[in-house]
Amino acid sequence: MPTAIIADDERLMRDHLRLRLQQVWPELEIIGEARNGNEAIALVQEHQPDFTFLDIRMPGTNGLDAAQAIGNASHIVFITAYDQYAVDAFEQGAIDYLLKPAESERLQMTVERLKARLKATPTDTSSDLKGMLAQLTHHIGSTTKPVWLQWIQASVGQELRMIPVAEILFFQSDEKYTRVQTARYEALIRKPVRDLAVELDPELFWQIHRSTLVNVHSIDGVTRDLRGRQLVMVKGKSDKLEVSRSFAHLFKQM
Known part of the structure; x- marks a missing residue:
């Protein structure tokens, strides 16, 4: 063999x-x-x-x-x-x-x-x-054009999936895992947002919080809660992603 x-x-x-x-x-x-x-x-x-x-x-x-x-x-x-x-x-x-x-x-x-x-x-x-x-x-x-990350390898249950980054709506980290949210399903990876932020195209993914990256094409709008915090609304999802003060300038014109 x-x-x-x-x-x-x-x-x-x-x-x-x-x-x-x-x-x-x-x-x-x-x-x-x-x-x-x-x-x-x-x-x-x-x-x-x-x-x-x-x-x-x-x-x-x-x-x-x-x-x-x-x-x-x-x-x-x-x-x-x-x-x-x-x-x-x-x-x-x-x-x-x-x-x-x-x-x-x-x-x-x-x-x-x-x-x-x-x-x-x-x-x-x-x-x-x-x-x-x-x-x-x-x-x-x-070359002046960096090679950005194009795929994410993630486990969905017992299945390994190769997810094109263009299909990902947002990434959100907690202490151990990072949630990878697409329009159809959710997956988990161990790579933290701080590492993803330097590997992903910054024109496609905006970091809006130390624990959150959002695909600019998935942003449906920005609102504020009763405490005055900016929240990003995601197309097709009920999630509202908090924008920290450090990244509020991204939505100045909104």
């Missing part, structure tokens, strides 16, 4: 990829999971998997550095949320990649390529990686 390991610092993303791989390639055995590049390198050395799925952005040793250390000990498949420019860099080398989130149809194409690679010796990707890293560094450093 072909074997693989998955390296991603987000457990929900590892679970999502494992599930998708089971659906499109049930013969593939996932023999280990890593949370960072160092763990991935150690797992490859210990288990010698046929394939290593590496997230590019991981704390400590990232996916690119880990791939250089792994060399030709395993076929490398990068998991990336980068834009098309970066994807073009991957296309230039003998390196496989998946865009986050991994969808079944796209994953099926990758699996067919990986099956063909089982018959070949893993390619030493050192030179390809150096060129790719140089292109990515140049592109990310020169």
Whole structure:
């Protein structure tokens, strides 16, 4: 049986990829999971998997550095949320990649390529990686448009869902969890609002309270309660989100 390991610092993303791989390639055995590049390198050395799925952005040793250390000990498949420019860099080398989130149809194409690679010796990707890293560094450093978060991985009951941020009405945190509210359902994640605030496009999501982010397209209006506090009304919902004084300037013209 072909074997693989998955390296991603987000457990929900590892679970999502494992599930998708089971659906499109049930013969593939996932023999280990890593949370960072160092763990991935150690797992490859210990288990010698046929394939290593590496997230590019991981704390400590990232996916690119880990791939250089792994060399030709395993076929490398990068998991990336980068834009098309970066994807073009991957296309230039003998390196496989998946865009986050991994969808079944796209994953099926990758699996067919990986099956063909089982018959070949893993390619030493050192030179390809150096060129790719140089292109990515140049592109990310020169572009004026940041790459904002596009998907939220969240658990709804026992189900893992990949929620497009454009569908989210608001985020609201308490001490342990952050509520992710869409028009159709509610989900919970552990990432606090303070972290989401720097990862989301500030033109799409306004922070109106230290514990609340709201999608500007979901704002139905602003009212005041008897205590004079500003409250944001949400389209299609009964929720009224408090605006703290620090963010009251956002609604000066209202």
